[in-house]
Amino acid sequence: MSTEPETASTPVAEANGTAGDTLSITDSRTGASYEIPIRDGAVRSLDLRQIKVDDDDFGLLAYDPAFMNTASCRSAVTYLDGDLGVLEYRGYPIEQLAEHSSYLEVAFLLVHGELPRTDELDAWVYDIKMHTFVHENLKSFIQGFRHDAHPMGMLLGAVGALSTFYPDANQIHDPDNRAIQTIRLIAKMPTLAAFSYRHNMGQPYVYPDNDLEYAGNLLGMLYKMTELKYQPDPRIAKALDVLFILHADHEQNCSTTAVRAIGSSQVDPYSAVAGGIAALYGPSHGGANEEVVRMLMRIGSNENIPDFIDGVKAGRERLMGFGHRVYKNYDPRARIIKKACDDVFEVTGINPLLAIATELEKIALGDDYFVSRRLYPNVDFYSGLIYQALGLPMAMFPVMFAIGRTSGWIAQWLEMVQDPEQKIARPRQIYTGERGRDYVPISQRD
Numbered sequence: 001m002s003t004e005p006e007t008a009s010t011p012v013a014e015a016n017g018t019a020g021d022t023l024s025i026t027d028s029r030t031g032a033s034y035e036i037p038i039r040d041g042a043v044r045s046l047d048l049r050q051i052k053v054d055d056d057d058f059g060l061l062a063y064d065p066a067f068m069n070t071a072s073c074r075s076a077v078t079y080l081d082g083d084l085g086v087l088e089y090r091g092y093p094i095e096q097l098a099e100h101s102s103y104l105e106v107a108f109l110l111v112h113g114e115l116p117r118t119d120e121l122d123a124w125v126y127d128i129k130m131h132t133f134v135h136e137n138l139k140s141f142i143q144g145f146r147h148d149a150h151p152m153g154m155l156l157g158a159v160g161a162l163s164t165f166y167p168d169a170n171q172i173h174d175p176d177n178r179a180i181q182t183i184r185l186i187a188k189m190p191t192l193a194a195f196s197y198r199h200n201m202g203q204p205y206v207y208p209d210n211d212l213e214y215a216g217n218l219l220g221m222l223y224k225m226t227e228l229k230y231q232p233d234p235r236i237a238k239a240l241d242v243l244f245i246l247h248a249d250h251e252q253n254c255s256t257t258a259v260r261a262i263g264s265s266q267v268d269p270y271s272a273v274a275g276g277i278a279a280l281y282g283p284s285h286g287g288a289n290e291e292v293v294r295m296l297m298r299i300g301s302n303e304n305i306p307d308f309i310d311g312v313k314a315g316r317e318r319l320m321g322f323g324h325r326v327y328k329n330y331d332p333r334a335r336i337i338k339k340a341c342d343d344v345f346e347v348t349g350i351n352p353l354l355a356i357a358t359e360l361e362k363i364a365l366g367d368d369y370f371v372s373r374r375l376y377p378n379v380d381f382y383s384g385l386i387y388q389a390l391g392l393p394m395a396m397f398p399v400m401f402a403i404g405r406t407s408g409w410i411a412q413w414l415e416m417v418q419d420p421e422q423k424i425a426r427p428r429q430i431y432t433g434e435r436g437r438d439y440v441p442i443s444q445r446d
């Protein structure tokens with residue numbers, strides 16, 4: 001079965017420029033004028049290179065240290081409108097997918113570009129179930145970590161190590177090869193995540209049970225003890241499945257950009273996805289859900305919220321789980337997660353931190369500091385509370401994020417590998433250091 005995305009055919013918004021639209025530029029240094037073509041609301045940075053002071057000049061560069069206003073690819077995977085709070089995978093609104101779909105169906109959608117027919121979904125789910133086991137040596141690999149190793153570090157190491165178990169994965173121009181690595185990555189991520197957790201707990205690793213669905217199987221590998229057959233609570237399994245859907249993709253975020261940049265060197269997808277896990281590890285990205293719970297525990301009770309908010313406004317703190325580079329409106333995923341919280345807490349009992357989170361959100365959304373900066377709750381504000389209610393330690397939160405994001409990373413990697421415009425990622429710099437200095441022997445240095 002092929003896992004290739006459909007060829008992209010996203011209609012280009014007419015408002016963003018029609019053929020023949022240009023940007024007129026006059027260079028005040030030379031008086032020369034240029035017509036730079038505009039396509040899809042963008043100019044090509046390379047078109048700026050013709051703007052020179054003289055023949056020896058390298059040409060004008062675009063300077064954009066954090067890609068704040070630079071599109072690094074054309075993509076048909078995920079659409080995001082940060083001002084309106086809209087998120088769509090392959091054109092389908094996240095709200096409808098969270099309500100009606102399953103994580104594996106969404107993974108198929110992201111990877112193939114279309115929702116599957118019944119036979120396609122059955123074959124996809126079967127293939128993924130058939131690849132949930134990992135090579136026994138990977139177990140010893142995880143056993144080699146210290147008992148208190150961060151599970152995200154273990155996951156990152158283990159996924160990187162997968163490339164050594166599948167050395168043919170570097171045949172990235174072979175569609176069948178890409179298809180099998182895609183299935184393996186989505187299938188094995190929960191197994192490796194659960195092994196990392198059990199390693200921290202000092203408990204024996206639990207093998208996958210392929211009678212269970214994707215989220216239920218993960219719950220089994222996390223929590224099964226002596227029972228012969230682990231039976232996940234369907235409400236918990238469903239809530240977890242929804243969380244995976246919400247985290248599945250988010251267009252060109254930090255970790256996806258890492259996957260694309262690393263993959264652009266034509267390395268195998270395990271190495272590229274390990275880079276994505278590394279990027280997700282940081283507290284400004286996937287580590288934020290862990291930081292939110294730490295922050296709520298530190299606040300401790302509702303009466304401490306005003307002091308905390310004062311600290312944020314004075315620049316001493318950050319309100320973790322608030323703000324987003326792209327969303328300048330309520331993150332649609334946060335709204336759906338709030339509902340998933342209710343479902344989970346019905347089973348586990350209410351997480352006492354929920355009351356603090358709800359009050360904190362209310363106060364922040366009414367405070368001019370947050371309103372004027374358009375800071376709203378993001379996906380991570382509530383997800384940590386669910387993971388905590390499931391009994392997971394905070395260090396596991398970004399690992400759970402990584403499981404869901406794997407389908408998005410691989411869909412974006414597949415798109416990048418097949419995009420004829422993509423070359424090895426290699427930004428330019430503006431050099432600010434010294435030039436042309438003569439070497440001074442150490443004995444003559446002050």
Ligand code: CMC
Nearest residue numbers: 284285286288318319320321322323324325373378379380
């Ligand atoms: N608490 C307090 N102030 C904030 C926050 C926050 N969480 N986020 C932004 N600001 C302020 C910031 O200080 C700045 O103020 P000023 O204009 O006075 O200097 C202004 O808002 C703009 O912020 P920024 O840092 O320029 O925005 P950014 O786009 O670079 O940062 C962010 C985006 C997500 C890193 C940031 O909002 C943040 O650190 N949030 C907390 C961490 C977090 O929740 N991260 C998870 C993101 S969602 C998951 C994902 O998709 O990865």
